[in-house]
Amino acid sequence: MFGLIFRSLVALPLPLPLPLPLPLPLVLLVAPQLAVLPAGAAELKAPGSQSCPLPKPGRYVLMGEGQKGVQPLAELAQEQWLPGGRIEGVRYSRLGQGFEEETYGATYSSMPGCWLSIKPVGRSSRRPLQVALDRTGRPKVAIGTEVGVVFSAQYVEQSEVSCGWKQLDGLVISVQRGNSLEAGRWLPNAVIQREVWNAGQVRGKAVSSYGGKSDVVGYTGTMELAPNCLAKLREVDAAGRAYNYRAIVLASGRGYFYLQTDPTDLTLGYLARQR
Missing domain, CATH: 2.40.160 (Porin)
Incomplete structure (x- = not known):
């Protein structure tokens, strides 16, 4: 603003003669390695499992760019994510030579695999998005789902203090x-x-x-x-x-x-x- 890896089953070849037993010291060296799991393996969960975090309310800045037809586009927005699935924001947007500024509303809802769907409310021209959450429920990256538009974005958490x-x-x-x-x-x-x-x-x-x-x-x-x-x-x-x-x-x-x-x-x- 990004599943489980399935191993194919392969037919085993005909049995080969069993090798001679390994010397005891070598067995002791090899056996512990067979039990070592890849880093983070214990954290792998199936998409849509209950381990997915709840979206974290707060203030976020979205920065994204892409293309519609032959025209470049870019967006910059500051959003307040509220409990209950509502978003209120201010958005600056470019499409080719055009510029737009608007306040808008949107909703967010959970999807399988720790993703969110964001949809605009009312007449807003804010783009519909699919958003990936981090482990704490904060939005991190997003991709546009509007037909005919290529758009990706990233989120940055914005603290609630005033700016000066x-x-x-x-x-x-x-x-x-x-x-x-x-x-x-x-x-x-x-x-x-x-x-x-x-x-x-x-x-x-x-x-x-x-x-x-x-x-x-x-x-x-x-x-x-x-x-x-x-x-x-x-x-x-x-x-x-x-x-x-x-x-x-x-x-x-x-x-x-x-x-x-x-x-x-x-x-x-x-x-x-x-x-």
């Missing part, structure tokens, strides 16, 4: 991939960044490759950050080009996620705060 500049100030480094629209075609881009934050102001340097054309540029920017950890970010590089993002800051202080909103550039990134 203390969770972001300092050095942040990232590596990310995206897409840029050139002459009617979406071409891949890649960017690495090193930036320093101070009270909502950022100064950094980016090394990028847009469609195979390399560039190195400095930039500055400002962020509007709400206590619920949702943010807007605007950056301007040394050549005067502006870049706009919706962002979610991690309350743990681990950094932030962002989704670019400029129509001809689609980048979804995780920028990791260095401690």
Whole structure:
């Protein structure tokens, strides 16, 4: 945001003459190995067994990307998982040049094998998903089940505390991939960044490759950050080009996620705060 292994039965060959007995010391060396189980074997359970954990209520951030037809897509969301199978969230979404922001509701229900099914409620355009849980019931990875769409995502647990500049100030480094629209075609881009934050102001340097054309540029920017950890970010590089993002800051202080909103550039990134 991923069963049991069945061994085939094979017909045994004709019996071979029995080998001579092994010397006693060698038997003592070999016999203990026959009883050794693979690491974690005791934890293997059949799909749908009662060992599956219950979904853990809490706040989570979802970050995912994929493709619909020839258009790239990406989503960034913050969700509150509630007891009883309800989800309330805020979602930022890109499909090609389009951008959408919405609040939504959804439901989650258990499936065999420690999986969940998530379905939107009402008119929400949030994608239906199948989600894999970890051993404690937290969502970890997901895949979209919408026909004609390829989409995968990962979840990050978001603590319930409010966000402020203390969770972001300092050095942040990232590596990310995206897409840029050139002459009617979406071409891949890649960017690495090193930036320093101070009270909502950022100064950094980016090394990028847009469609195979390399560039190195400095930039500055400002962020509007709400206590619920949702943010807007605007950056301007040394050549005067502006870049706009919706962002979610991690309350743990681990950094932030962002989704670019400029129509001809689609980048979804995780920028990791260095401690």
